[in-house]
Amino acid sequence: MIILETLLQTLKDLWFESGLYAFVTSVDGLKSLAMILISFVFMFLAIKKGFEPLLLLPIAFGMLLTNIPNAGMYHPELWTGMNAAGEHVGIDYLQVMREGGLLDILYMGVKLQVYPPLIFLGIGCMTDFGPLIANPKSFLLGAAAQGGIFFTFILAGLFFTGKEASSIAIIGGADGPTAIYVSSKLLSGGGAIDTGTIALAAYTYMALVPIIQPPIMRALTTKKERSIKMGQLRKVSKTEKIIFPIAVTLIIGSLIPSAAPLVGMLMLGNLFKESGVVSRLVDTAQNAMMNIITIFLGISVGATTKADKVINKEFLLVMLLGVAAFSLGTASGVLLSKLMNKLSGGKINPLIGSAGVSAVPMAARISQKEGAREDPTNFLLMHAMGPNVAGVIGSAVAAGVLLSVFG
Template sequence: MELLLQFLSNTGFYLADYRNFVMLAIGSLFVYLAIAKKYEPLLLLPIGFGVLIGNIPFFKGFGLGIYEPNSVLHYLYFGVTTGVYPSIVFLGLGAMTDFSSLLARPKLMLLGAAAQTGIWVTLLSAMALGFMPKEAASIAIIGGADGPTSIFLTAKLAPHLIGPIAIAAYSYMALIPIIQPPIMRLLTTRQERRIHMSEPREVSKKELMVFPVIGLFLCCFLAPASIPLLGTFFFGNIMKESGVVDRLANTARSAVIDTATIFLGLTVGASTQGDVFLTPKSVSIFLLGAVAFSIATASGIIFAKIMNLFMKEKINPLLGAAGVSAVPGSAREVHLVGLKEDPTNFLLMHAMACNSSGVIGSAICAGILWSFMM
């Protein structure tokens, strides 16, 4: 009987408290949204299942938990805490990105830059609420709507906040279809949403091959701390555009990025143990993240409207919402909102130009914040 009672006292049923059940409910919700609603399943399914794994109670000292040295999850989590997984994801993103629409209309880069306003407004807001500067910088980067960038910067500045910041960043990326359309409709008129963009010029192969080299120099000389992200991003892109290493480019945009995404999502989810995750700070981070993402969306739209005051050929202001770096979710949502107003208005490729510039912009902001806060 004593052995039986000892066994029962070591089971998850005995060790669980309300925080574990709260997080298990959240993880189950993520899995449901990924499978039933298809909200960014590549992100929410690994994260949601990771939350379930991380919140099964266990007996301490067995080397099971993600925060216990020498555990399997701890070793897998190493790629998060060192920034390895985000850099690999950026390599794959670079190998998937087509800059032709951006090079055809370079002025759309300004919308990607304008959308980063959410980062700086949130930085000041977080500091005003009492967060330390490094914590505030990590929270602010959620405004870029870029999960890997958020994780990378947080790992460098505030590793104790990786769980809530990563969950917040990926949650808002997955909820783009819910968050962005109301803001788009609120800040634009029906006439503005129906603006057609003219066909872009044809971009030469030489331009596409030269751009990643020039982009690397311009961005990384400006913010050297962004090299781990943008260095791999532009390397992936030149592999794609050069055409001489197709096998490497295909691997980068398939097996490599998929593997990194699996372990990144799973371990980030597993890091949300109830006793570590459920704190007043986590609630504040979620609220500030929502503010950051909303401001970033609104900033891009408003800046597009300001540009239209001085331009003969008008820009559809919806494109400004794609200035955040949630690729390709925000570009797809801009396209869908435009189609609802006019079934002949195809904005996807133009929105991808803003989207890709947003990826670069958020990585530069992360590099600047890292260099200032260290």
């Protein structure tokens, strides 16, 4: 009898401590269940539709893990930086290491701004800056496409604080690591939005680049403009390719020091690639390191998507402002390229301006696809890669400007 009572009590305790009990007996449990269902949707988009699967899949699974009640893998209260009296005292990383779960430990790489610069290192190793060097005017298109960031900052400022508005606006760069880097430095985790909210919006719109950009590109250009064929780019020497990352790091690092971590690691990766003497480092940065950091970054960002941060009106507003930022950035790049086309006597296809956002190389491929749609013999990819890689640099510079003002 005693054994039976003990067994029943054990089963009763297990039930009350289980996630299933939380799901069916509380509003928070129902919200967590809703978030798990949302994570299933993101997994479907990543696996079945191929929407940014390298990051969307780990983010979705991190979302699943963090919303399992009583699993204890992520503790939002450790990341608010507030003490018991409600005073902001900063994050106690020793406490995180003592009391945190698996996802808390991984998330330290986000809050300490380690993962995004390492992602940039890998991107640098995989990027050819030759088209940008061959056509320096592409810098202007990369800069113009960042207009969406600053236009949206003004809009977001009507509803959010300066730090929150900066974090939302950077979504317009279509650069997930940069959005994570900025938001992790500016947002405490105790406000209406946090890094997970920003990252989820940023990667959602990065995945939707092929859907969002083409209608804007067609609306702002004529058939004649979309059919313009551009001349072949000049050949760039190895010396130029080696000098370029060093010069860019020195110039941007000196003018905007807060952009140096991102730009510096991007250029270091590119210097590795172009030097031709560290093939082992290039291989590691492109493959093993990039893959490891992508897994850690995705899971830890997904961990921050607790129900109370996503199922609210603030997140809906972030999503609306995010699409505005991305759309305005695309439009700004196209409009400047139209102006440059006029000034050049009709030698520049305005479609390449849309590639000024930082979604490499997806945005450049969209320019190529839209050009080929009008004329199958039109090849714009290499011309679009110039603004595209300029957009990577531009988004990092825009991030540095925002961090200089609000960091």
